[in-house]
Amino acid sequence: MVAQLAGSFADRVTPGAAGGGAIRVRFLQRGGLDASAATAAVTLAGAAVSVVHGSALLLVGAYVAGEGVGDVDLPDRWAVMVGVVVALAAVGLLLRAAPGRRPLAGPAGRGETDLASVLRRPVRGLVLLGGASGVIASTTLAFLASAGAFDAGVSPAEAALVSLAAAAVSTAAVTPGGLVATEGALVAGLTAVGSLPGPAVVTVLAFRVLTYWLPILVGGLSLRSSRRRALL
Numbered sequence: 001m002v003a004q005l006a007g008s009f010a011d012r013v014t015p016g017a018a019g020g021g022a023i024r025v026r027f028l029q030r031g032g033l034d035a036s037a038a039t040a041a042v043t044l045a046g047a048a049v050s051v052v053h054g055s056a057l058l059l060v061g062a063y064v065a066g067e068g069v070g071d072v073d074l075p076d077r078w079a080v081m082v083g084v085v086v087a088l089a090a091v092g093l094l095l096r097a098a099p100g101r102r103p104l105a106g107p108a109g110r111g112e113t114d115l116a117s118v119l120r121r122p123v124r125g126l127v128l129l130g131g132a133s134g135v136i137a138s139t140t141l142a143f144l145a146s147a148g149a150f151d152a153g154v155s156p157a158e159a160a161l162v163s164l165a166a167a168a169v170s171t172a173a174v175t176p177g178g179l180v181a182t183e184g185a186l187v188a189g190l191t192a193v194g195s196l197p198g199p200a201v202v203t204v205l206a207f208r209v210l211t212y213w214l215p216i217l218v219g220g221l222s223l224r225s226s227r228r229r230a231l232l
Contacts, residue, residue, distance in 0.1 A: 006226045009219025012177040012212065021046070027226070048132040056136055057164040064161050064193075139211060140164065143186075146207040152195045162189030177212055 006027075010019030021042050028038035143163040144156055152159065166185035170178025183204055190200035 005215075005219045005222035007219075008215050009223050012216055012219070014176055023223070044128070045132070048128045049135055052129060052132040052136050053164065053167065056140075057161075057168065060157060060161045060164060064157050136164075136167075139167065142211055143203075143207050146203045146210070147190070147195075150199050150203045150206060152190055152199045152203045154190060154193050154195050158193040159190075162186060162193060165189055179212075182212075183208060 004024070007020035007023045010023050013019060024042045025035070025038045028041055029035060033041065140160050140163045144159050146152075147154060147159040154162070163186070166182050166189055167178075169185040170182040173179070173181035175181060186204040186207070187197075187200050190203065191197055195203070
């Protein structure tokens with residue numbers, strides 16, 4: 001838990017969650033794993049989150065497309081699903097091809113292999129995907145709560161879709177924690193599904209204070225504590 005909190009602090013001061021990953025790898029090394037195994041474990045956890053996030057985005061997108069958004073004509077479920085898959089694949093290829101991220105290709109490939117291996121074991125697969133689902137669900141529910149508290153005027157499914165889509169945008173952002181890019185995507189998403197600009201902005205600000213700014217304090221204290229206890 002302490003390592004996760006410390007890692008979340010580093011995620012917010014380094015782009016691409018590189019700092020948080022490095023801290024988690026270091027923590028596992030201190031626990032006795034070699035560098036290769038520790039890197040693979042962290043990459044595996046990230047791969048599981050990506051799989052759950054992508055699946056949730058497809059399912060919620062298909063549901064919202066089927067229900068319709070106000071007076072906007074949306075394509076049918078299959079068209080939305082295919083479009084999202086193509087978009088995510090394009091983003092993945094661009095990130096992998098980026099010069100600054102080529103060193104990650106090896107660990108990422110191993111993470112994909114390890115994920116397939118773990119999923120062949122039902123109990124371990126359930127634990128891994130269950131934890132990843134908890135991460136995605138907690139963030140999504142926080143956004144739904146913010147939208148409800150400030151009367152954003154969107155349905156829970158629409159708010160969930162906006163949250164999941166904005167999270168995908170933040171992973172491609174070069175700013176720490178997806179700063180600015182995430183806020184812009186959330187506001188744009190809310191207004192696109194029918195929210196007024198005022199409630200949309202307040203909803204996003206409240207959500208980001210809860211999930212981005214406040215954890216910095218807790219994460220910073222955890223990082224300091226971890227260093228003092230020689231956990232990192």
